[in-house]
Amino acid sequence: MKKERIFWGVFFILGAIFLLFSQTSFMKGLELNLWNILLTILLVAIMVKSIARRRFFGIFLPLAFLIIIYDDPLGIDVASWTIIGAAVLLSIGCDIIFPHKWRDEWHNHCQSSGSVAFDEVVDTDCNEQVRQEVHFGSSIKYVNSDNFRGGHFECSFGSMKIYLTNAIMQEPQVTIFLENCFGGVELYVPREWTVVTHLESAFGGVEERGCRQPDGIHTLYIQGENSFGGITIIYI
Numbered sequence: 001m002k003k004e005r006i007f008w009g010v011f012f013i014l015g016a017i018f019l020l021f022s023q024t025s026f027m028k029g030l031e032l033n034l035w036n037i038l039l040t041i042l043l044v045a046i047m048v049k050s051i052a053r054r055r056f057f058g059i060f061l062p063l064a065f066l067i068i069i070y071d072d073p074l075g076i077d078v079a080s081w082t083i084i085g086a087a088v089l090l091s092i093g094c095d096i097i098f099p100h101k102w103r104d105e106w107h108n109h110c111q112s113s114g115s116v117a118f119d120e121v122v123d124t125d126c127n128e129q130v131r132q133e134v135h136f137g138s139s140i141k142y143v144n145s146d147n148f149r150g151g152h153f154e155c156s157f158g159s160m161k162i163y164l165t166n167a168i169m170q171e172p173q174v175t176i177f178l179e180n181c182f183g184g185v186e187l188y189v190p191r192e193w194t195v196v197t198h199l200e201s202a203f204g205g206v207e208e209r210g211c212r213q214p215d216g217i218h219t220l221y222i223q224g225e226n227s228f229g230g231i232t233i234i235y236i
Contacts, residue, residue, distance in 0.1 A: 060087040134158040155183035178224040191235040210235030
């Protein structure tokens with residue numbers, strides 16, 4: 001939390017400096033308007049934060065938008081959709097080649113693995129640790145484990161539904177890792193569970209629905225990242 005405050009404090013200070021600098025003759029030569037200035041500050045802030053945390057979608061997509069904004073001064077004559085498409089492909093490729101450390105650890109421990117690309121899949125999983133990936137597709141995962149111990153779920157440019165309503169916790173605490181980028185994730189959990197979220201969000205939202213009746217025994221921790229997407233936790 002302290003690092004977050006420092007980052008955004010520095011962000012607004014640099015924004016003020018950039019805003020003043022924008023009134024110089026050099027910057028006026030670029031014919032910047034206030035909207036482009038504010039958007040540039042915001043995109044650069046996202047890039048800096050994403051570089052520190054190695055979030056490739058947060059690096060290449062803001063860079064693509066910056067190129068689109070300044071295509072005339074840079075002398076770039078490429079269609080906007082081509083630039084954005086290249087940024088998406090770069091992000092996916094780098095994300096596969098240079099995964100997070102915690103993601104490698106979960107890949108090694110998860111007993112079940114599933115990957116969905118440009119398709120729709122509905123399946124059931126009874127293992128203790130569950131893994132599911134969705135890229136440009138949709139997936140519905142039913143977890144029916146008698147000893148649910150955690151999972152790793154990734155969704156990018158797709159939709160994912162995860163049903164934990166039939167999962168049984170033998171331990172008081174279980175942690176799942178959830179990574180969502182430009183996607184929609186719905187997580188269905190028993191209303192008796194206490195859910196604690198530790199998600200790093202960049203233009204993403206987390207919503208809770210349903211009536212909770214925590215038993216004070218079982219706690220589900222959700223860790224990960226949510227960028228330009230939505231996560232909905234639904235209590236059943």
